[in-house]
Amino acid sequence: MTTTVVENDVDNALVADQAREITTKVDRPDLIFRGIIRTSGIAVLTVMSLIGVFLAYRAAKALDVAGWSFVTEQAWEPDSGKFGVAAIIVGTVLIAVVAICIAVPLAIAVALYISEYAPRRLQSTFVSLVDLMAAVPSIVYGLWGFFFLQSNVTGVARWISTYFGWIPFLSVEGADPTDPLSPSTVYTSSTFIAGIVVALMVAPIICSVMREVFSQAPSGEREGAYALGSTKWGMIRTVVLPFGKGGMIGGTMLGLGRALGETIAVYLIISPVFIIQPRILESGTSSVASLIALRYGEATNFGTSALMAAGLALFLMTLVVNFIASSVVARSRSGAESG
Amino acid sequence: MASLNSVESRRSTATFRLTDFYSLVGALVAALSLSLLLFTKILPFSGSIGFVVVTYIAFIAIYSALVSLEAEGPIIRDKIATVVVHSLAFLMLLALVFVVAYTIIRGFSALSYLNFFTQDQSRTGPLDPLSSGGVLHAIVGTLEMIALALLITIPLGISCAVFLNEISGRLSRLVRTIAEAMTALPSIVAGLFIYATFILIFGLPKSGIAASLAISVMMLPIIIRASDVVLRLVPANLKEASYAMGTSQWRTVWHVTLPTARSGLTTAVILGTARGIGETSPVLLTAGFTASLNADPSRNPMISLPLAVFNFVKSPEPAMIARGFGAAALLMLLVLLLFAVARIIGGKAPGTLSTRQQKRRERQSHDDAVRMAKASAVTTDTGTP
Structure with missing residues (x-):
């Protein structure tokens, strides 16, 4: 019928051939279904945003009293009105930075090994081994750090502080490098040891993000590099690493977010001090999460409010880091489709 | 030459x-x-x-x-x-x-002591040898807390992941961004949140339910993110085939998308469970502490395996430290077991069937063929005079 119209009158057909309106009629069961899943999405959104709201609500009282000194004060004595996060934030960041400095080279090596060097048959085994390590409870790492590492790593810490003590943050006060019998307790419970333990915890997480982007490097470009006579390392340096840069940065940030929030392993190892302590090899440091775990039990009403404020600071810090991480990773994945 | x-x-x-x-x-x-x-x-x-x-x-x-x-x-x-x-x-x-x-x-x-699995710590002091006392209370606590947490997180997490995949728009993009950022939520903050709401504002006592809520808050983003990835891998042509036959959206999700992604979803849930089971800090803030068996999650303090480890190793007594390592080893074995199960289930690509499932499908399709042949025989019988 349409064809006859076209033959008879072209103008008429153009008028008749307007785009038809396409409507999808959603019937009732589907409406209910969409309602249910939309509700659950909104519920998740609500719970996640309530975390920030309730922490802020409970923290308001303490923040009101402390004002701006909350950011600059080092001591933590809420009941005498003298408290702030300067020392604990610095401690938290130092532990996380030490952890990242140790974890990132290890994670890059493992990720490269799994995606480039490992025999094909063993690849999936290694992948699930790394995933398993990411799920090992933090208390297990804490036990290892407290009972094994603490006593075995002091020799390394002593050596570093003896020969590199001229670098300010590697020096140790109260230790005499010339006396081989000086007590080693000054080297225990330090930022360095907590950092090693946290490094082992976050390395698998960083590694699995990196491995994923490395294995997405386009095979055409890999073969191109080989065809130009490149060695394997040359290929990795010119194709795989530049390609995976976004994933490497994003994975590192993700690991940093986890390292900032680690509680129990750090709690077991460090001995808390409430002054800014930049010497990473020396005993005594502090972190937000371990402060909360340490003080929540004995805190008064106002002390609890102060702890909530500290928790809020930690929450905001990790949230910023995670947002940056996930946007960097997402951007690197969308670029992955070229080639 | x-x-x-x-x-x-x-x-x-x-x-x-x-x-x-x-x-x-x-x-x-x-x-x-x-x-x-x-x-x-x-x-x-x-x-x-x-x-x-x-x-x-x-x-x-x-x-x-x-x-x-x-x-x-x-x-x-x-x-x-x-x-x-x-x-x-x-x-x-x-x-x-x-x-x-x-x-x-x-x-x-x-x-190696059997009583480690069958007794609690109520009659055992720090100086008693390993042949007395155990961690039954912590095992029961861990299992109850994780079961309650799964009761909340599985329906909510998977339906949220379905939402992210089925309804696209600004809202689902926002939910996805928030859920991704929350996967690295510090576990102590999750505990602090439940402590602030459940215990301080509603005035409820520290209990197993509070602890399982805290674990849920922590596990939820992990499960949502993993399920979201798995659901995205379901081949679009399967869904399109279903729609082409005139199926409604919820039937497509229920009969095509979810069954196809079943093994991946199971893996996502198990991995989330493995993370939730080992967390100490949310339980530390919300469950209280007890040395005796308490099977009622709604009243009185409860304890979980990681929290028990934490309390054992704070003591200087060698027997208590040995108990701490025992409980940690038990926890580790539990996580290993969960992982082994996840690997067995999750090793398959979406839509792959086991031999038994394959046989069942074949039998069903054979039955259908027989039924249809019979039906057509009946119609032809009545059709021809």
């Missing part, structure tokens, strides 16, 4: 030569001897970790020197990079396996 042929022999195309092996072994032996010499005779070094570090640095240095004797430029760099990547990867995997093995081995002394 003949002489030329005899000169040409088959060339080896293998990428690994014997000299590579010799230089590796030589460098390793030299590095070991050098650091042994340094540690025992020359310098006042000590400690096993220091020994490993010194040996490793010496090994890399000696290997580089050996390789540079016979190769040049990019080949040297390639060989050094290969050895560094292999050795660092090996070191890290070794360290991780060592962490796990250390806990399990030290926990063995407590696990």
